[in-house]
Amino acid sequence: MATLQQLSTRHVLGIKYLTEADINLIFETAEEFKEVINRPIKKVPSLRDITVANLFFENSTRTRISFELAEKRLSADVVNFSASSSSVKKGETLLDTVNNILSMKVDMVVMRHPAPGAHHFLSRHIDANIINAGDGTHEHPTQALLDSFSMREQIGDLRGKNIAIIGDILHSRVALSNIFCLTKLGANVRVCGPPTLIPKYIKELGVEVSYDIRDTLHWCDVANILRIQLERQDLRYIPSLREYAQYFGVSRELLDELDKPIVIMHPGPINRGVEITSEVADSEHSIILQQVENGVAVRMAVLYLLAAMR
């Protein structure tokens, strides 16, 4: 039989708590699931005795559908919950809500919550495996895993490669998880954006900082472009979206200046014409839709590997 391997953790709360070996195991498993989801019959019976609750206390389209598809393609039973139509509105605490759901015999919880650390809190109090699908401005581990998995498909081993994360680093959980994941895999990481949207001590995480989009694009092999998160900004961090697009938006002209290949990524949702123009988003450099496809395979791998440890 093939080598026995398992993750070092029962929950996927953040990339910070995964080892490089864990990340590589997830990638290897995801490659096999990618083959499964490209078959005429896209389903395997691995999780047929598992019930997964998707708890979304914050809005989501892509992540939620991606998780739900991943669960269904592994034959798990799925229950969905969204805060907007629940007792949370009536004042129930998070722990009560989750305990009520778990008493209906749920094995795994996929949760998105606006409060950073909500998953940590839960993991200390409940028995089910927890997968973080985004906690406030903290981490979004499965997005970072699928981003790195997609990069690896394009440019091979990430060790020594130059990866730029461009945009609203301050409010982005995708940025933080990406930084953890890429540095664990040995890539050189640079963040680029307006000074107001870059956290003061970000260099402590071992990344470079740049405020020059042109120089950054020349430097990097892959540019992961993030959205300006207007919904999390209660102050005005930038004078206007128009000015942001002018100084930090990635346009066709900028890419045409480069005399080297570059991979353009975006975790979505895209604000076309702000951080990236339509021409770039739909260009041959962009792998935005491959990222979405890989998302299902990577989430299947995470669910499968955690279920195996129950």
Place this chain on the structure above:
Amino acid sequence: MENSRIIMNSARFGLTIRRLCHQLIEHYDDFSNACLVGVQPRGVWLSDLLHKNLQELGVNNLEHGKLDITFYRDDFRTREKPLKASPTDMPFLVEDKEVILVDDVLYTGRTIQAAMTALNDFGRPRKVALVSMVDRQFNRDLPIQPDFVGMRVDALDKAYVSVEYVQHHGQDQILLFPQKPE
């Protein structure tokens, strides 16, 4: 290899592979509607060998697939550690075909049960036959029997039979261990 005993040596191994190929030719004639499917990982080593030998005997254009059954196993969550998946490479559908399923050791029958479930995801085969290098005939948990057998082995439940190949282990042979090696 401590404690192990050779129960088929390299010379007999080669003869057995030849004999299995001739039996397959006798049964499937020109293999016009047949395909060979090895079960990952060790069944593929055997199906590779059969495929190569059949080619030498003049059987060309026989489709050859590799099927991984990790995600179909019924014991996936009762094992101590999860199994690592191997690639599935099935470049054809098995719809209405005569499938020759290949695995090295037929023991409890659970692997083959999982393989037949997995096979259904690539279409509805007309027939499925099973080739097994070793048939541990008294250790079965399920009513599954092979159609073409290299050798029959009667051993205790805790014993372990290992089919080894020159490309992977340096020697074509079959070994019997009193218990599964670490």
